[in-house]
Amino acid sequence: MCADPAPLAGVISALEGKMGYLEMAKLAAVAILMVVVLAVCGHYVYTYKHNQDVIAQQAEKIKGLQAEQDLEKKKADSFDAFMKKKPVIQRRVVQNEAQEDEAINSGDVSRVLDAFHRLQPGTVGNPPPNGGGSRAKPAPGAAAGS
């Protein structure tokens, strides 16, 4: 970066009229070369710093995208888990409805009662825990014909 004392002395000599045209041309060439070298170096330094900034920004963006991807994966996993449960429940409803149709069409009151008992909380399409208590105890109201 510091100017060479020799060219400086040369410039001073030239100003004093003690230097030929050839030497002046050499000095000018050296000065131009130095400017070019400095410009190239400056360009590289500027580009390096700029690229560092860009890389930092890109790293942040990549981190954000990875977090987003992770979130999407969790969402998809959760959705898949729910979609596995849903058809099971839907199949159960269809099966229960088929059983209910049979019970209604059979004319057997005890089967209808069992079908209603299956709707109680905690039962998943199974017969009542007492094995069909409604069958063991016919409804008194039904006997009375009410």
Added chain:
Amino acid sequence: MGAAAVLNLPLEPQPVLSLTDPEITAMYKASPTGTGKVLKFATEYKGWGDIAGAAIQQHQEYELTLFSGQEKKK
């Protein structure tokens, strides 16, 4: 805060078509078709409620995975 931040929405107990055996028997004898419709509606409603409960539960589990992920990174 972690998992404590997951909103827990308490569901009321699932409504049940509450009928006594004599009521059901009388209803069936009066109108088997109508009883069948009530029964099927109640079954479908129970199924819908089960799906809704599963959806809520799954969403809560999803939120828990978010927080557990953050805790792991720390």
